[in-house]
Amino acid sequence: MSNSIKNLTLKIWRQLGPTVKGAFETYNVDEISDEASFLEMLDYLNERLISDGKEAIVFDHDCREGICGTCSLMIDGQAHGPQRGTATCQLHMRKFSDGDSIVIEPFRAAAFPIIRDLMVDRSKFDRIIESGGFITAPTGGAPDANLIAIPKPVSDAAMDSAQCIGCGACVAACPNGAANLFTGAKVAHLNRLPQGQPERFKRVESMVETMDEYFGSCTNHGECEGACPKEISVDVIALLNKDYRKAKFASRKDLAR
Amino acid sequence: MLRPPSLVNVTTIVKPTPKTRNGQDFFHSPKLSGVEVPRWGRSRSTVSGQSVCSIRGQGGRQERFKGIPMAQAVSSQRGPVTGTAMRSRKRRPFLLDLYSTAVGKKYVMAVTGIAMMGFVLFHMIGNLKMYLGATDLNHYAKFLEELLYPLAPHGVTLWILRAGLITMLLLHLHAAYSLTVLNRRARPVKYQSARDYQVATFASRTMRWSGIIALAFIAWHLLDLTFGVVNDHVGTKDADGLKDVYGNVVFSLQRVPVAIFYVIANVLLGIHLFHGAWSIFQSLGWNNPRFNKWRRTFATGFAAVIVIGNVSFPIAVLAGVVGN
Numbered sequence: 001m002s003n004s005i006k007n008l009t010l011k012i013w014r015q016l017g018p019t020v021k022g023a024f025e026t027y028n029v030d031e032i033s034d035e036a037s038f039l040e041m042l043d044y045l046n047e048r049l050i051s052d053g054k055e056a057i058v059f060d061h062d063c064r065e066g067i068c069g070t071c072s073l074m075i076d077g078q079a080h081g082p083q084r085g086t087a088t089c090q091l092h093m094r095k096f097s098d099g100d101s102i103v104i105e106p107f108r109a110a111a112f113p114i115i116r117d118l119m120v121d122r123s124k125f126d127r128i129i130e131s132g133g134f135i136t137a138p139t140g141g142a143p144d145a146n147l148i149a150i151p152k153p154v155s156d157a158a159m160d161s162a163q164c165i166g167c168g169a170c171v172a173a174c175p176n177g178a179a180n181l182f183t184g185a186k187v188a189h190l191n192r193l194p195q196g197q198p199e200r201f202k203r204v205e206s207m208v209e210t211m212d213e214y215f216g217s218c219t220n221h222g223e224c225e226g227a228c229p230k231e232i233s234v235d236v237i238a239l240l241n242k243d244y245r246k247a248k249f250a251s252r253k254d255l256a257r
Numbered sequence: 258m259l260r261p262p263s264l265v266n267v268t269t270i271v272k273p274t275p276k277t278r279n280g281q282d283f284f285h286s287p288k289l290s291g292v293e294v295p296r297w298g299r300s301r302s303t304v305s306g307q308s309v310c311s312i313r314g315q316g317g318r319q320e321r322f323k324g325i326p327m328a329q330a331v332s333s334q335r336g337p338v339t340g341t342a343m344r345s346r347k348r349r350p351f352l353l354d355l356y357s358t359a360v361g362k363k364y365v366m367a368v369t370g371i372a373m374m375g376f377v378l379f380h381m382i383g384n385l386k387m388y389l390g391a392t393d394l395n396h397y398a399k400f401l402e403e404l405l406y407p408l409a410p411h412g413v414t415l416w417i418l419r420a421g422l423i424t425m426l427l428l429h430l431h432a433a434y435s436l437t438v439l440n441r442r443a444r445p446v447k448y449q450s451a452r453d454y455q456v457a458t459f460a461s462r463t464m465r466w467s468g469i470i471a472l473a474f475i476a477w478h479l480l481d482l483t484f485g486v487v488n489d490h491v492g493t494k495d496a497d498g499l500k501d502v503y504g505n506v507v508f509s510l511q512r513v514p515v516a517i518f519y520v521i522a523n524v525l526l527g528i529h530l531f532h533g534a535w536s537i538f539q540s541l542g543w544n545n546p547r548f549n550k551w552r553r554t555f556a557t558g559f560a561a562v563i564v565i566g567n568v569s570f571p572i573a574v575l576a577g578v579v580g581n
């Protein structure tokens with residue numbers, strides 16, 4: 001059974017470009033099905049704006065199934081909106097009620113400059129990945145499946161971290177604009193697996209140092225975990241810190257480097 | 258990563274130099290120089306289903322970007338592409354090297370925090386002696402001055418401990434300051450609408466304030482009971498010829514405003530520790546599903562013990578339990 005949500009008031013951040021001053025503008029959506037996703041609601045609004053000859057609201061999105069990490073948005077002061085473990089594209093209007101007033105702001109961080117309206121540039125994450133979020137492997141013939149034995153709990157833990165879709169909600173939600181959850185997830189993914197061992201400590205040093213250039217520091221608020229659409233646990237931050245310490249303190253002859 | 262070919266505008270490709278830095282790099286990639294390669298951080302960015310380029314020509318574009326596809330306008334602000342490579346940064350002596358990143362600074366915060374937690378705990382336990390009477394407390398103070406005597410001369414061990422604590426405090430303060438500067442810079446433009454915090458606590462978001470008030474308290478405390486600048490009783494001897502520490506405490510805490518300041522400062526210290534004593538485990542990478550659930554209990558318990566112990570002293574003095 002589908003119902004509809006009536007009389008929504010949207011306060012949406014409009015900004016023409018990276019260096020232009022922006023401001024909130026208010027829009028009304030008279031009626032929208034509660035089966036519509038949040039982004040469909042914005043599509044609907046945009047169609048109206050376009051047919052009125054006005055500028056459409058620019059926002060990021062791609063897969064709309066919670067796997068690509070392109071969608072963003074601070075909805076009522078929460079990254080990806082009020083539903084835990086859900087990306088904006090998977091948030092549905094049934095989470096809201098008649099007469100609600102919703103505030104939509106772009107993710108804000110020095111590392112995520114606004115491109116336009118609600119769209120931000122998250123390429124600083126790419127800088128972190130480039131500095132260590134990979135493994136170096138010979139590109140020979142495909143190896144046999146299961147050639148490298150990995151204990152099930154280890155592979156599960158690595159896959160939990162690998163779920164990170166790089167959306168940047170952790171940075172957006174963090175009061176300090178820190179990227180430790182993202183970087184921690186990437187480090188935990190590779191450093192837990194045998195394939196990641198040769199570059200393990202170099203990776204963590206390199207990624208932490210790159211992260212430092214653009215992002216804030218972790219105060220262990222835990223806000224990132226609460227905002228993460230993949231519910232990546234702050235445990236990965238502890239692993240990041242541990243491997244960073246080992247990279248600095250342990251005998252380099254014993255470390256894989 | 259998908260790059261729209263029409264936007265890629267590579268001018269020179271310098272051949273990869275097969276140089277290994279200290280024989281440590283595993284990975285090399287072509288260095289692109291003088292290149293402006295627009296990069297899509299995201300695979301596709303659209304305006305409600307229209308591709309970005311299709312909104313070109315709509316009115317109201319920003320002057321600077323007129324006629325430029327949005328992706329290029331954006332990419333012109335990004336640096337040249339460096340390719341994937343683990344960096345080999347020049348290393349400083351390892352402790353300085355550690356302290357040069359935010360993660361390293363948090364190690365310093367945590368280690369100095371633990372040292373100060375140890376101090377605060379033993380300080381509080383020692384002060385409980387005031388419930389046993391003046392003789393006990395004054396002899397305890399004498400014991401502290403005579404620590405390790407005759408191995409070390411009078412008062413030396415105590416001063417070594419004090420110097421250690423002051424160092425810890427200064428390091429903690431410096432790390433707190435530089436991380437705060439870093440964090441401010443990481444979000445120069447604040448959110449323009451109200452944030453709705455889900456996990457962050459009052460304690461975690463007020464670390465700076467609770468810390469600064471703790472600092473003010475420490476300064477007052479030293480002027481009061483150690484140096485006697487604001488305490489006329491300091492310098493008096495008791496019947497055994499020992500420093501009358503008991504009398505100093507009673508003199509100080511009988512002043513109601515001072516007692517109130519003691520209570521407020523210690524409650525704030527408790528709030529600082531409610532978050533801090535949990536946070537140290539994360540900062541030091543001590544995370545293990547076997548004991549994770551005890552971290553919260555430890556922090557709450559530790560903070561509670563400190564607050565109850567320390568707050569009891571001014572109350573006991575004002576109530577006349579201590580001092581008669």
Ligand code: HEM
Nearest residue numbers: 219366367370373374433464465468469472533536537540
């Ligand atoms: C000089 C005054 C102080 C200031 C300005 C201060 C400030 C801070 C700040 C800002 C943090 C959070 C850092 C971050 O994560 O970004 C912090 C953490 C902490 N503080 Fe303090 N603090 C002070 C005194 C103390 C004292 C006296 C104690 C102990 C009795 C203490 C124990 C801790 C602990 C255990 C942490 C957690 C460290 C971690 O997150 O790993 N602090 N302090």
Ligand code: SF4
Nearest residue numbers: 164165167168170228
């Ligand atoms: S850790 Fe979570 S919130 Fe952060 S980028 Fe990855 S998926 Fe997004």
Ligand code: FES
Nearest residue numbers: 062064069071089
């Ligand atoms: S659009 Fe792909 S995760 Fe939301």
